[in-house]
Amino acid sequence: MAGSDRRSVVSAWGAIGEIGDRRDRPVSPVSPIHVYTPREVHGTVGSRVTLSCSFWSSEWISEDISITWHFQADGSRDSISIFHFAKGQPYIDDVGTFKERMEWAGNPRRRDGSIVIHRLEPGDNGTFTCDVKNPPDIVGKSSQVTLYVLERVPPRPGLVLGSVIAGVLLSVAALVALGYGTRWCWRRRQ
Secondary structure, three states: OOOOOOEEOOOOOOOEEOOOOOOOOOOOOOOOOOOEEEOOOEEEEOOOEEOOEEEEEEOOOOOOOOOEEEEEEEEOOOOOOEEEOOEEEEEEOOOOOOOEEEOOEHHHOOOEEEEEEEOHHHHHHEEEEEEEEEEEEEOOOOEEEEEEEEEEEEEEEEEEHHHHHHHHHHHHHHHHHHHHHHHHHHHOOO
């Protein structure tokens, strides 16, 4: 392209645009969509677990919003699609490992793309990825949550420590009360 009819300029947002036949199309900034999940979730065999997925978009929630969940089993390199929400409808995997065990719990208007998995199995251990697209806001990173399915949930260290401290404090309080009670009875007899 020669001459002055096609020149590159830097817009106010730092993007490069062309002057000439593209003057009627302004360059606009793009904000990425942000997707959030917890780092890990624990569940027990036979129970249910909610895989939370929330998101922030600079755009209004459009009719074209899509939410997709993928699953990668522990030790596997392959990721499979297990859930998709599009055009206002949830599409739950009806043939895979999660057949008849998954439930849509999200509400895109509230920026929620959560799912529930029922009747957990040991094979459900792995990484779940939530990906949200809200056109025109489609740029952004998906978020991952690791599910650990256990035979029995181990006690939390904070719960065990709290129980030990509470037991010690109750024992000390009982000894102090016994000491004051004995002293009070002894003084009363005199």
